[in-house]
Amino acid sequence: xxxxxxxxxxxxxxxxxxxxxxxxxxxxxxxxxxxxxxxxxxxxxxxxxxxxxxxxxxxxxxxxxxxxxxxxxxxxxxxxxxxxxxxxxxxxxxxxxxxxxxxxxxxxxxxxxxxxxxxxxxxxxxxxxxxxxxxxxxxxxxxxxxxxxxxxxxxxxxxxxxxxxxxxxxxxxxxxxxxxxxxxxxxxxx
Numbered sequence: 001x002x003x004x005x006x007x008x009x010x011x012x013x014x015x016x017x018x019x020x021x022x023x024x025x026x027x028x029x030x031x032x033x034x035x036x037x038x039x040x041x042x043x044x045x046x047x048x049x050x051x052x053x054x055x056x057x058x059x060x061x062x063x064x065x066x067x068x069x070x071x072x073x074x075x076x077x078x079x080x081x082x083x084x085x086x087x088x089x090x091x092x093x094x095x096x097x098x099x100x101x102x103x104x105x106x107x108x109x110x111x112x113x114x115x116x117x118x119x120x121x122x123x124x125x126x127x128x129x130x131x132x133x134x135x136x137x138x139x140x141x142x143x144x145x146x147x148x149x150x151x152x153x154x155x156x157x158x159x160x161x162x163x164x165x166x167x168x169x170x171x172x173x174x175x176x177x178x179x180x181x182x183x184x185x186x187x188x189x190x
Contacts, residue, residue, distance in 0.1 A: 043185065048075045048092055053154065055090060056185035058178075074158070085170025088163040096157050099131045103151060106133070106161075114138040125152060125183060137165075144168040148176070150183050160186065 043056035046063070057063060057079055066076040075092035095102060103120055118135040131151040138144045150162045164179050 043181075046077055046090070048077070048090075049154075049158075049188075052189045053092070053160070054185075054187045055182065057090075057182060084175075085167040086164060086175070088165050089161075091161045091163075092154065093159045093161055094157060095159050097159070099129060099151050099153055099159070102159055103131050103133060106149070106151075110135075110137070123150075123183075125186060128152065130183065136168075146171045146175075148179055150179075152186070154188050160188075162186075 042059045044059050044063075045054055045056050047054050057077075058081070060083075061079045061081045063077060063079045066078055068076060071094050073091055074094050076089055077091075078087070078089040080087040093102075097105065107118070114137065116136045116138075119133070121132045121134075123130045123132050129152075133147075133149040133151070135147050136144055137147055145165045145167055148164045150160075152160045154160055162183060164175070166175055
């Protein structure tokens with residue numbers, strides 16, 4: 001390799017390093033801006049499964065842990081933000097199903113409702129598969145909600161399900177960044 005080729009290669013490597021570093025800084029700043037734009041000043045940590053699972057939700061959201069009879073929903077922490085027109089929950093489900101089967105079962109349950117624009121995609125959380133389901137749902141009053149649901153397997157017989165539902169009139173593009181920040185905060189120990 002001559003000096004000219006070496007110089008060009010060195011410049012390309014340096015540019016790649018700068019791009020990767022810049023991307024990481026930019027991604028972190030986008031999350032901060034999205035949180036700030038929606039009056040979210042901080043995140044509170046919540047735990048489930050005797051401390052084996054932790055996740056974060058915005059301080060400004062009203063949060064209420066609920067109990068259900070039976071053993072299918074073993075954990076439920078519901079949240080609401082009136083200012084953002086958003087509600088949802090973090091649930092841990094007792095199920096041996098794989099994620100594809102779980103998503104299909106849930107689709108059958110909601111198919112009785114007025115849903116549209118249903119889309120399933122695969123995402124990654126800490127190098128583990130997460131199913132993301134996005135759809136619109138119209139209630140009996142004619143109000144349309146944008147729903148985003150994440151499913152992640154937690155060991156053999158548990159699945160975490162996180163639902164975000166925002167009314168059409170309040171939905172903003174940067175909500176997906178907030179959802180992703182919450183999903184990225186999930187940590188699970190064995």
